[in-house]
Amino acid sequence: MPETVTTPSDSASARPASTSGATIQLENLTKSYPGSPSPAVEDVSMDIKAGETVILVGPSGCGKSTTLKMINRLIEPTSGRIRIGDEDVTDMDPVKLRRKIGYAIQSSGLFPHMTVAENIALVPKMTGWSKSGVKDRVEEMLDLVGLDPREFHGRYPRQLSGGQQQRVGVARALAADPPVLLMDEPFGAVDPITRDHLQDELIRLQHELHKTIVFVTHDFDEAIKLGDRIAVLRERSHIAQFDTPEAILTNPTDDFVSGFVGAGAALKRLNLTRVRDVGIADFPTVTVEDPLQSIFNKLRDGQHNELLMLDRRNRPYKWLRRGDLMRAKGSLARAGQLVHDTVTRDATLHDALEAVLTDSGGRVAVTGRRGEFIGVVDMQTLMNSVQELLEADRLAAMEHEHDLEELRSHRTEQELEGGDGGL
Amino acid sequence: MNFWEYLGTRHQQLLTDTYQHASAVFQCMVIATLLGVLIGVISYRSGWGGSLAITSTSAILTIPSLAAIGLLIPLVGLGVPPTVIILTLYGLLPIVRNCIVGLRGVDPALVDAAKGIGMSRARRLLKVELPLAWPPILTGIRVSTQMLMGIAAIAAYASGPGLGNEIFRGLASLGSANAINQVLAGTIGIVILALLFDAAYVLLGRLTISRGIRA
Ligand SMILES: Nc1ncnc2c1ncn2[C@@H]1O[C@H](COP(=O)(O)OP(=O)(O)O)[C@@H](O)[C@H]1O
């Protein structure tokens, strides 16, 4: 890349281009710990695409961490090969290898005797970045994970909340801009609300960065939320199913997987679709600044039973029904029902359904980035979309089956014809 | 002659003895610390290695220091050599033990994280494990120093340097005019030195233990 001179404002606003993901191929990986009769991980093969988020999910002790740690060779495989971006790294110097692979773990793994900035600076320093480069990078990473650099720079890990520590852990893992990020139950130790935030943040980050992420969890809902593809693992890391969340939800291969998916697969499906993907309907509105008479007229001329009143900044304020004004004796201040819940276009259908179910009118207002009114989603729309979704999933699953079937018979044919024993 | 008059007339000699006492303890502590941490670093990762290091250093401690010095004299002669050897050996135990305990106490998840982000073995030790084990090591150094203050007095038996000379002279001439004054001066000198060293360690702790892990 040619060197270019950038003005300070340029470099502050635009992030330098980051390295995006690399492919990862695991070939017949096996790990036997000394002294235990059966291997902890047995013959795992997996192709992970560049820029993909793959979740390894499975019961405790099934070998998820062992599998993950073989990718950066914290655990040396007993047999099998690991390729990252077409390079066989099975015999590479592990210290060098690990500097190209971000690693974030459950307890955040921050070094308590170093400040936040020192923790983040570790890998860039080791890989020989210039002093000023490291300094800028630290600020940038803090910014990226949503922490104010001025405030958090000099703090020690124990002065941070669990969620903040986890953010710094992710910042440290990404600091040297590795193409691959390995995460071992990184959000396992924080409270559910913080976990939800951190998951959203990770989705946003990945949207910007396109790293290849391998993420371990035992929480299937987390897997659904974060994964482009999910590998459901059974004991010894045997892959029970490796597919998109949609496919696993609608078409689990066997009882083990469906047991793991748990009850309510259709409900979980709601977490995979966003409000922006379903029909957002128009709704008649008035604003608090409209004259009382025009509001009356609008309600009385029979077209609408209900209006949504917006405040001065176009945010949903009150639901007004025909009759409300009568009962309130013409006083707008007392009439109608305050809007108590709204959703954004990025909310999941699950959130929208929740809001709709708790709303007496059976609908929820959708708002934009500054809270301004966009439209509404109601029960009927949601039901229709969910049914369409499930139907589409079922079709896709059948098609997939069909493809596999064809591939299989094709292979058998070839084997029968060829018979040269090339392998 | 009362005690103050004694101090007044002998202060030159006393200061020299005090200085030599402090200097002997300090220098032997430096050697004991380096050796102790080295032994700790070499042995902490192996179960039996660590036990061996702790057992053998504590075996040294069970030998009465006076006897040990007596045994050393035929081997290395009188004066400084037996003093240095005895002080260093006795100073090792608390340091070795605390170093091993401290290094073993480092959270395995942190060691895992250090490996995981690509730190080499040496860097891990210097940047993560030793800094985290430093508070207990420093405690070991403090304990050692206190102990060596007393043991150094015994070195005078082998004609070593330090305040022990005052004490031994006093003990040898019990009943004479200045005997008690001599013993008292030597003992008080050692106590004051011990307190000064301890204060220095508190300061050293402030300066060298990261704020992130200070109690
Ligand atoms: N260092 C080790 N030595 C021996 N056995 C181990 C070691 N680490 C993990 N195991 C065993 O390997 C199996 C898989 O462990 P792990 O990969 O940590 O599972 P998970 O992360 O899915 O909970 C478990 O039965 C565990 O007891």
Ligand SMILES: [Mg+2]
């Ligand atoms: Mg695990």
